[in-house]
Amino acid sequence: MEDARCEGMKRRLMRLAMKVLIMVVFLGYILIMIMMPTNTFYLRWMPNILSKTHSKYYGQQGASLLIYVFPILFIATLGAFYSHLAKRGVDCSDSRVQGRSSRYDAWKMPALVKGLLGIVSWIELAFLTMFLALLVWSFSSYLHAMFANVAQEAIQVRERVWEVKLDSAALLLGLVGNICLAFLFFPVTRGSSVLQFIGVTSEASVKYHIWLGHITMTLFTAHGLCYVIYWANTHQISEMIKWNKVGISNVAGEISLLAGVVMWATAFQSIRRKIFEVFFYTHCLYIIFVLFFILHVGFSTSCVMLPGFYLFLIDQYLRVLQSQQKIQxxxxxxxxxxxxxxxxxxxxxxxxxxxxxxxxxxxxxxxxxxxxxxxxxxxxxxxxxxxxxxxxxxxxxxxxxxxxxxxxxxxxxxxxxxxxxxxxxxxxxxxxxxxxxxxxxxxxxxxxxxxxxxxxxxxxxxxxxxxxxxxxxxxxxxxxxxxxxxxxxxxxxxxxxxxxxxxxxxxxxxxxxxxxxxxxxxxxxxxxxxxxxxxAVLGSRSWLWLGLIISSSFTIFLVLVGIITRYYIYPTKRDSNGMYLDASGVALYVVCACVSIAASATGAFLWSKKQSLGEVVQIQDMKTPPTSSxxxxxxxxxxxxxxxxxxxxxxxxxxxxxxxxxxxxxxxxxxxxxxxxxxxxxxxxxxxxxxxxxxxxxxxxxxxxxxxxx
CATH class of the missing domain: 3.40.50.80 (Nucleotide-binding domain of ferredoxin-NADP reductase (FNR) module)
Known part of the structure; x- marks a missing residue:
C-alpha cells in the first residue's frame, strides 16, 4: 500500500512538472505570435535568431522551424506523455472526486445561448475574444508599420498613394490569415494529445474549426481580391499568371484560394446538412489547399501553420492504418x-x-x-x-x-x-x-x-x-x-x-x-x-506511442531536411547564383515530412500490434448462436x-x-x-x-x- 502511494505521488509530481513546462512553452509561443507583427520582432529578434541558426544544413528556414514548429510539437509530445501517465494513474472509484467543485465551474456555464455561434461558455467566449484581439492587434500593427512611409514608397514606385496602401493591405490580410491557419487543424485532429491535455473532445472542438475556417477564408478571399483590384488598376494583370522561381508564386496562391473557396462554399450549414456528401468530398481538397499554399508563400513562411497540419497528418495516417482492419x-x-x-x-x-x-x-x-x-x-x-x-x-x-x-x-x-x-x-x-x-x-x-x-x-x-x-x-x-x-x-x-x-x-x-x-x-x-x-490503433499504450511518433518523425524530418539542404539545394543555389526553383525545395521538404510520418507511424503501429497479440481474443466460428438476450x-x-x-x-x-x-x-x-x-x-x-x-x-x-x- 505504501509503495503504491509513493508511486502515485511520483506520478502526480511528474504530471505537475509536465503541466508547468507545457504552460511555459505555450506562453512563450503566444508571446512570439503577439510580437510577430512588430518592428521589434523583425528588426531585432529575427535577425538575431537568424544569425545564430543560419547554416548550410537548414538555411533561413532553420529559424522558422525553431520558433514556430518546435514549440508546438514539443507541447504535443509532452502532452501525449502526460496523458499516458494520467491514464495509468486514473482510479474511477477514487472517492476524493465526489462532491468536489471545480474552480472553473462558473467559467463553464453558458454565456451565449442563441445566435450564430450556438451555445458558448464563458471560457470559450474569453478565448474567442482573446483570439480576435490577437488578429486585430496583428492587423493594426502590420498596418501601422506598412503605412509609415507609404508616401515615399508611392513616389519610388510611381503609383498613387491609395494603390500602395491597397498593395500593403492585401499583404497584411494574407499575413493575418496565416495566423488563423496556424490553429485551423488542431480542432479536427481526432486523436490529438493537445486536445486531450486541455480536456476537449474532437466532437466538441469541431465548432472551433468552423469558426476558424470562416475567419481564415474571409481573410484569404479579401487578400486575393485586393491583389486582383491592385493589379487591374496598375495595369499588372499579367501578375496573375506568374510563377516566380524565387519568392512568392501567384499561380500557386490562386489555386490554393480556389480550393479553399470551394470548401468554404460547401461548408455552410444549409449545404452541409442537406447535401453532406458534397461537403465531405469537397473537403478532401484540403490537400490541394495546403500544398499550394506552401508553394505560394515558401517553406519558411508556412512554418507558422506547419505544426498544426503536421499533427493532423499523423492523425490521418494512423486512422488509415486502423481502418484497414476488418472488425468482428x-x-x-x-x-x-x-x-x-x-x-x-x-x-x-x-x-x-x-x-x-x-x-x-x-x-x-x-x-x-x-x-x-x-x-x-x-x-x-x-x-x-x-x-x-x-x-x-x-x-x-x-x-x-x-x-x-x-x-x-x-x-x-x-x-x-x-x-x-x-x-x-x-x-x-x-x-x-x-x-x-x-x-x-x-x-x-x-x-x-x-x-x-x-x-x-x-x-x-x-x-x-x-x-x-x-x-x-x-x-x-x-x-x-x-x-x-x-x-x-x-x-x-x-x-x-x-x-x-x-x-x-x-x-x-x-x-x-x-x-x-x-x-x-x-x-x-x-x-x-x-x-x-x-x-486502440496503437494498443493499450496509445498516448506513449503517439508521443514517440511525434518526436521521432520530427527528428527524422530534421535529418532529411538537413541532408537535402546541405548536399543538394545549397550546392545548386551556389552554382546557379541563387536561382534555384523554390517550388522544388518546398516539394522535397513536403515529401520528407510525409516519409518521416509514414515511417514512424508504421513502425509504431506494427510494433504495438505485435505486443498486443496476447490481448487479442481468437475468433471462433459460432455455429450456434449463444442464448439470446x-x-x-x-x-x-x-x-x-x-x-x-x-x-x-x-x-x-x-x-x-x-x-x-x-x-x-x-x-x-x-x-x-x-x-x-x-x-x-x-x-x-x-x-x-x-x-x-x-x-x-x-x-x-x-x-x-x-x-x-x-
Missing part, C-alpha cells in the same frame, strides 16, 4: 423503432470513457463514407463488447437497418472502424445528482454513462450520484431505446443501487398503442477468421420481461403521453448542492436547458451540452 461484428439488436445496436468484439486492453465516439465504414453500403456514432457500451461493464447504436434517419443508416432487420438478414458485415475518441476523464462522480435530458436518438450518449455508473455503484466504496433521465420521443415504439440501457448480455449487478429515475415523454401519441410486436430481437452474425476485435414486449403500460435487471429498470420508468417535459420547472425544482445537467438532442432543447442553467435563478446547476450535429 458479433451480433445486432434490432429495435422496432428503426434503430439497431451493433455489438463488436473488443480487445480486453481497450478502455474508453463514456460518451466516446467511433467512425464506421461499411464497404457494402459505401466504400468512401465514414459516419460517427456514439459508443453506448462501458469498457468496465462490457469487458469484451463494444456497442454502437445506429438510428435509421438517412440513406446510409436506412440501408444498414434493412440489411440487418430483414427476414433473411446478412450473415456477415464487413466493417471498418476508427476510434474510439472521447474525453480524457469524466468527473460525474463529483455531483450529488445527475440530470440527463435527451431528445430522440440523443439518448445514446447517456446509455454509456448509465452503464458506467451502474458498474461504479456496484464496485466502488461510495455510492454513485442519483440519476434523473428525462427522455423525449416522438412515438411509443421509440421507448425501445430504453431497453439498451443494459448490455446485450445479462448482468449480475444490482440495478437498484444506481438510484435511477426515468421520465419518458411520448410527444406525438396521446394513447398507448397496444401491440404484441416484440421491441427487440437479436441477430447473431457469422464472423470471418480475418476479423479482429476492436482495439431478453426480449421485451409492451402491452399497454405493462411490460413483461424475462430478466430481473431489466424488470427492475422498467419499474423505474414513468411514461408521459402527449406532452413535452417542462424543463424549466423540473430543473428549478432539483435539490442538491451540486447537480450536473447534461443535455443531448435537438438544438432547441439544448438552448432551452442552457438558458435555464445560465439564468442565475439557481446556483447548483452545472451545464454540459453533448452535441454531435454540426
Amino acid at each position: 461484428l458479433v451480433c445486432a439488436r434490432v429495435l422496432t423503432c428503426q434503430a439497431v445496436e451493433l455489438n463488436f468484439s473488443k480487445s480486453p486492453g481497450l478502455s474508453y470513457t463514456p460518451t466516446s465516439t467511433a467512425f464506421l465504414n461499411i464497404p457494402s453500403i459505401s466504400k468512401l463514407q465514414w459516419h460517427p456514432f456514439t459508443i453506448t457500451s462501458s469498457s468496465n461493464l462490457d469487458c469484451d463488447r463494444l456497442s454502437i447504436v445506429v438510428k435509421s434517419e438517412g440513406r446510409w443508416t436506412k440501408t444498414l437497418y434493412e440489411m440487418v432487420s430483414s427476414s433473411s438478414p446478412v450473415e456477415r458485415l464487413e466493417i471498418s472502424l476508427e476510434g474510439p475518441y472521447g474525453p480524457p476523464l469524466t468527473d460525474l462522480l463529483r455531483y450529488d445528482m445527475l440530470v440527463m435530458i435527451s431528445g430522440g436518438s440523443g439518448i445514446t450518449p447517456f446509455i454509456s454513462i448509465i452503464r458506467e455508473l451502474l458498474f461504479t455503484a456496484n464496485t466502488a466504496s461510495h455510492k454513485a450520484p442519483q440519476i434523473l433521465l428525462l427522455c423525449a420521443f416522438q412515438k411509443e415504439l421509440d421507448l425501445a431505446m430504453l431497453e439498451l440501457l443494459l448490455p446485450v448480455s445479462d448482468t449480475n449487478l444490482n440495478v437498484s443501487r444506481l438510484h435511477l429515475q426515468i421520465e419518458a415523454y411520448v410527444t406525438r401519441e396521446k394513447e398507448t398503442v397496444k401491440d404484441d410486436q416484440e421491441l427487440i430481437r437479436t441477430v447473431w452474425l457469422k464472423p470471418s477468421t480475418n476479423d479482429v476485435p476492436v482495439s 431478453p426480449v421485451a414486449r409492451v402491452h399497454g403500460g405493462n411490460r413483461e420481461l424475462e430478466s430481473l435487471p431489466h424488470q427492475t429498470l422498467i419499474q423505474l420508468t414513468n411514461v408521459h403521453y402527449g406532452k413535452r417535459p417542462d424543463l424549466k420547472k423540473i430543473l428549478l425544482g432539483i435539490e442538491g448542492s451540486s447537480v450536473g445537467v447534461l443535455v443531448s438532442g435537438p438544438r432547441k432543447m439544448r438552448q432551452d436547458v442552457a438558458a435555464v442553467c445560465s439564468s442565475g435563478l439557481i446556483s447548483n446547476l452545472h451545464f454540459q451540452s453533448i452535441s454531435f450535429s454540426w
Whole structure:
C-alpha cells in the first residue's frame, strides 16, 4: 500500500512538472505570435535568431522551424506523455472526486445561448475574444508599420498613394490569415494529445474549426481580391499568371484560394446538412489547399501553420492504418423503432470513457463514407463488447437497418472502424445528482454513462450520484431505446443501487398503442477468421506511442531536411547564383515530412500490434448462436420481461403521453448542492436547458451540452 502511494505521488509530481513546462512553452509561443507583427520582432529578434541558426544544413528556414514548429510539437509530445501517465494513474472509484467543485465551474456555464455561434461558455467566449484581439492587434500593427512611409514608397514606385496602401493591405490580410491557419487543424485532429491535455473532445472542438475556417477564408478571399483590384488598376494583370522561381508564386496562391473557396462554399450549414456528401468530398481538397499554399508563400513562411497540419497528418495516417482492419461484428439488436445496436468484439486492453465516439465504414453500403456514432457500451461493464447504436434517419443508416432487420438478414458485415475518441476523464462522480435530458436518438450518449455508473455503484466504496433521465420521443415504439440501457448480455449487478429515475415523454401519441410486436430481437452474425476485435490503433499504450511518433518523425524530418539542404539545394543555389526553383525545395521538404510520418507511424503501429497479440481474443466460428438476450414486449403500460435487471429498470420508468417535459420547472425544482445537467438532442432543447442553467435563478446547476450535429 505504501509503495503504491509513493508511486502515485511520483506520478502526480511528474504530471505537475509536465503541466508547468507545457504552460511555459505555450506562453512563450503566444508571446512570439503577439510580437510577430512588430518592428521589434523583425528588426531585432529575427535577425538575431537568424544569425545564430543560419547554416548550410537548414538555411533561413532553420529559424522558422525553431520558433514556430518546435514549440508546438514539443507541447504535443509532452502532452501525449502526460496523458499516458494520467491514464495509468486514473482510479474511477477514487472517492476524493465526489462532491468536489471545480474552480472553473462558473467559467463553464453558458454565456451565449442563441445566435450564430450556438451555445458558448464563458471560457470559450474569453478565448474567442482573446483570439480576435490577437488578429486585430496583428492587423493594426502590420498596418501601422506598412503605412509609415507609404508616401515615399508611392513616389519610388510611381503609383498613387491609395494603390500602395491597397498593395500593403492585401499583404497584411494574407499575413493575418496565416495566423488563423496556424490553429485551423488542431480542432479536427481526432486523436490529438493537445486536445486531450486541455480536456476537449474532437466532437466538441469541431465548432472551433468552423469558426476558424470562416475567419481564415474571409481573410484569404479579401487578400486575393485586393491583389486582383491592385493589379487591374496598375495595369499588372499579367501578375496573375506568374510563377516566380524565387519568392512568392501567384499561380500557386490562386489555386490554393480556389480550393479553399470551394470548401468554404460547401461548408455552410444549409449545404452541409442537406447535401453532406458534397461537403465531405469537397473537403478532401484540403490537400490541394495546403500544398499550394506552401508553394505560394515558401517553406519558411508556412512554418507558422506547419505544426498544426503536421499533427493532423499523423492523425490521418494512423486512422488509415486502423481502418484497414476488418472488425468482428458479433451480433445486432434490432429495435422496432428503426434503430439497431451493433455489438463488436473488443480487445480486453481497450478502455474508453463514456460518451466516446467511433467512425464506421461499411464497404457494402459505401466504400468512401465514414459516419460517427456514439459508443453506448462501458469498457468496465462490457469487458469484451463494444456497442454502437445506429438510428435509421438517412440513406446510409436506412440501408444498414434493412440489411440487418430483414427476414433473411446478412450473415456477415464487413466493417471498418476508427476510434474510439472521447474525453480524457469524466468527473460525474463529483455531483450529488445527475440530470440527463435527451431528445430522440440523443439518448445514446447517456446509455454509456448509465452503464458506467451502474458498474461504479456496484464496485466502488461510495455510492454513485442519483440519476434523473428525462427522455423525449416522438412515438411509443421509440421507448425501445430504453431497453439498451443494459448490455446485450445479462448482468449480475444490482440495478437498484444506481438510484435511477426515468421520465419518458411520448410527444406525438396521446394513447398507448397496444401491440404484441416484440421491441427487440437479436441477430447473431457469422464472423470471418480475418476479423479482429476492436482495439486502440496503437494498443493499450496509445498516448506513449503517439508521443514517440511525434518526436521521432520530427527528428527524422530534421535529418532529411538537413541532408537535402546541405548536399543538394545549397550546392545548386551556389552554382546557379541563387536561382534555384523554390517550388522544388518546398516539394522535397513536403515529401520528407510525409516519409518521416509514414515511417514512424508504421513502425509504431506494427510494433504495438505485435505486443498486443496476447490481448487479442481468437475468433471462433459460432455455429450456434449463444442464448439470446431478453426480449421485451409492451402491452399497454405493462411490460413483461424475462430478466430481473431489466424488470427492475422498467419499474423505474414513468411514461408521459402527449406532452413535452417542462424543463424549466423540473430543473428549478432539483435539490442538491451540486447537480450536473447534461443535455443531448435537438438544438432547441439544448438552448432551452442552457438558458435555464445560465439564468442565475439557481446556483447548483452545472451545464454540459453533448452535441454531435454540426
